[in-house]
Amino acid sequence: MPGGRQDLCDTPKGKRHRTLHPRQHDLAQELPAHIPTVASTHLARELRAQRDNAGMSQEAVAEEMGWAESKLYRIENDKSRVLQRDVKRLLKLYETEEKQAEVIAELGRLAGEPDWWHQYSGAIPEWFQVYVVLEASASHVFGYQSELVPGIRRPKATRDRSCPLRPSPTPTSRSTARSRFE
Template sequence: MARGKHIPTVASTRLAAELRSQREKLGMSQEAVAERMGWAESKLYRIENDKSRVLVRDVRRMLGLYETEQAQADAIIELARVAGEPDWWHQYSGAIPEWFQVYVALETSASHVLGYDSELVPGIMQTERYARAIMMTAPGRGPDEEIEDQLKVRVSRQARLTGTNPLNLWAVLNESVIRRKVGGPDVMREQVERLVEIAQLRTVTLQVLPFEVGEHSAMHGSFTILQFPPAHDPDKVYLEQQIGGIYTQKMQEVERYRLLFDDLRARALGPGETIAMLRSTITELT
């Protein structure tokens, strides 16, 4: 890694969004702010897009220029103080690719995640044995130590479901996800039992799209919609592939996936019916 390279964190992403929001609220252009600050316009662009570090003293000057109320300014300055501290997953950065580190950062700062999965249980709901079975199928997989680090990241992500600020998760799973015996019957039974537990959390809605639905609008594959608190990042759609992830935040494309998700959850089994199917599957696997 190059010396001095800026590594985005959840705090730095929030800081960038807050600074951009404060400028826009005052109706100032980037050009005008850069001129008042004595900067090149490209520097402000990089700060507002979380592409470079920003000093606390510069944040103070910017907030003074934006006439930000003191209580809000204090909160933003505190963000600036912690923005350079590495997030928890950076200790495993050698084991997970950079494109997926971006997703983990987005998931950590998201308020809501809506997703459809056609082949496997989403990572945030996987048991360790289920996750290990999937990772062992990867061609050209890394050494065992790397897989162990990947498992630690996957397990640590699940804290967002039960923490003090839990993620609001709405997941639709194709029936094939719970029918495919990943890792064998014992591993799969444990995984389905975990799904039953998670489905009963206050901030989680879980549905199964049954085979009997037949053809449906998401037969092209899985997708995830990430939504963020007001004044933070715009909503994003994430599509995962073997060699990388694709993101889009274009309004018309995000809206297309929202409509797609609405169609899926309308056609899927309700939460109660889903839990009943999961419990029936557990019996079959026993």
């Protein structure tokens, strides 16, 4: 926390390091971990594909970037946020074509922007957030109900209370349609 109080502590080896004030520590624990978005998932997939196309191993890329392998693993599996400058460095390392690099860099910019529902992420269980991400980015939503099957094989008592009949896909006369449901 900028301007917050920090305490100096001695370690067993005699080195001094800064620790967070208890209030800062509580706030740091309340912050959500990286919340994947559709853009960040696509970015992770693209970065992995670019590394594969370059024929480089995770170990070689991590060494070249000065990172631990685990950081690259988390980036490629959308487990942690990736900075825009790191995206550009990776694309340069992978020797990605300029046009494709611009598209992926734009994806990196979009991946850093929170979706509308991020402000409610504390109220949404982590396992359910992937469904919220997918729904938020969907252009169409389809419903399927296997429990209700409208048709003529239902008792008359339940037929009268259910939803109105949908038009038949094949043309039928009114007398034929009435005889089916009586």
